Amino acid sequence: xxxxxxxxxxxxxxxxxxxxxxxxxxxxxxxxxxxxxxxxxxxxxxxxxxxxxxxxxxxxxxxxxxxxxxxxxxxxxxxxxxxxxxxxxxxxxxxxxxxxxxxxxxxxxxxxxxxxxxxxxxxxx
Amino acid sequence: xxxxxxxxxxxxxxxxxxxxxxxxxxxxxxxxxxxxxxxxxxxxxxxxxxxxxxxxxxxxxxxxxxxxxxxxxxxxxxxxxxxxxxxxxxxxxxxxxxxxxxxxxxxxxxxxxxxxxxxxxxxxxxxxxxxxxxxxxxxxxxxxxxxxxxxxxxxxxx
Numbered sequence: 001x002x003x004x005x006x007x008x009x010x011x012x013x014x015x016x017x018x019x020x021x022x023x024x025x026x027x028x029x030x031x032x033x034x035x036x037x038x039x040x041x042x043x044x045x046x047x048x049x050x051x052x053x054x055x056x057x058x059x060x061x062x063x064x065x066x067x068x069x070x071x072x073x074x075x076x077x078x079x080x081x082x083x084x085x086x087x088x089x090x091x092x093x094x095x096x097x098x099x100x101x102x103x104x105x106x107x108x109x110x111x112x113x114x115x116x117x118x119x120x121x122x123x124x125x
Numbered sequence: 126x127x128x129x130x131x132x133x134x135x136x137x138x139x140x141x142x143x144x145x146x147x148x149x150x151x152x153x154x155x156x157x158x159x160x161x162x163x164x165x166x167x168x169x170x171x172x173x174x175x176x177x178x179x180x181x182x183x184x185x186x187x188x189x190x191x192x193x194x195x196x197x198x199x200x201x202x203x204x205x206x207x208x209x210x211x212x213x214x215x216x217x218x219x220x221x222x223x224x225x226x227x228x229x230x231x232x233x234x235x236x237x238x239x240x241x242x243x244x245x246x247x248x249x250x251x252x253x254x255x256x257x258x259x260x261x262x263x264x265x266x267x268x269x270x271x272x273x274x275x276x277x278x279x280x281x282x283x
Contacts, residue, residue, distance in 0.1 A: 026197055033204035041256045042213055045242055046200050052237065053197040089236030089243075096244045096256060100215075107213055 009068070016064050023057025026050045039107040040099050048092035056081045129175040133159040178281065185277045189234060196239040203258070211259040215244055218253045218267055222275065227282055228253070234274045241266070 033046025063077040133156060140155025141147055160176060167174045203209065218235075222228050228250055232243040240258040247254070260266060 026201065029201040029204045033200055036204060036209075038209065039213075041215075041242065041244070042211075042258060045240070045256075045258050046204060048236055048242065049193070049196045050200045050204070053193055085237075086233070089233040092236050093232055093243050096242060100244055106215070 012064065012068050016061050016068070019057050019061035019064065023054045023059075023061060026054030026057065028054075030054060040104055041096055041106060044092045044096050048088050052084055052088040055084050059084075126172055126175045126178065129163060129170060129172065132170070133163060135159075136162060181277075181280045185281055188273065188277055189237065192234070192238040196237060199239045199258075213256065213258055214260050215254055215256050216260060216263050216266070218255055218270060219251060220253055220275065222278065223250070224282070227278055230278055231274055234278075235270065238270075238274075241270070 027050070030046050030050030033050060034043050037043045037046060059077045059081050063074055066072045066074050066077070136159030137152050137155030140158055141151050144151055163170060164174060164176070203211070220228070220231065222231055228246060232246065232253060235241050235243045235253065235255055240260075242256045242258075243253055244256045245254040246252070255270075257263075257266060
């Protein structure tokens with residue numbers, strides 16, 4: 001009985017470590033992507049997606065740890081995950097919209113820009 | 126839908142009084158019983174059974190999480206490739222969704238799915254402009270978004 005409980009605890013600890021490690025890995029890759037990608041739009045891809053999942057993973061790991069180790073159910077961490085999920089795409093949308101309306105150029109290898117075409121049409125008519 | 130939720134809570138309260146214990150667990154049991162009762166009496170209550178809608182919301186959230194993980198994986202792969210060989214661009218997605226709420230949800234979902242980021246919404250709410258990381262085939266991308274997300278959102282809101 002005691003032995004199986006220990007095993008479950010070990011399993012949960014492994015899950016927590018995996019969550020924390022993969023979370024930090026995603027955040028690291030996201031930051032690397034922000035540094036390496038060529039223009040603001042592709043950089044936003046890295047900033048909105050990888051960082052969101054990374055932070056969510058770390059927070060989830062912390063939540064599990066607090067629950068198993070101290071028996072605390074921390075609502076703040078869950079709220080944090082929800083708010084990250086809501087705010088990250090919104091900020092990505094706002095930044096890219098602002099950049100595009102300010103006239104920031106796309107990367108030279110980009111193949112089309114429908115927004116610019118439509119805006120030109122609107123200005124012309 | 127509101128009526129059904131109120132009925133369900135009333136049944137749960139009734140259950141609490143019947144079993145004379147006033148804690149959360151009893152309330153929860155009562156709520157489950159209420160769900161079952163409403164399910165069996167759904168012919169006599171107006172509107173469709175409300176848990177169907179709840180189920181659709183849950184499946185939308187699950188879809189969202191799945192796409193988020195996939196998209197992160199794609200970006201992480203791209204971040205470590207020595208030389209970037211993608212063709213980014215902005216394409217227009219015509220949408221059938223009408224209200225502010227639906228369009229916000231769709232734009233957010235698009236931002237967190239593989240290779241796409243919403244850039245702008247046209248003034249008349251008919252088109253969403255999307256920046257794609259790699260777009261060899263625009264038609265396929267548009268169909269993909271229309272078939273998965275738009276359909277899922279419509280099922281929840283209508």
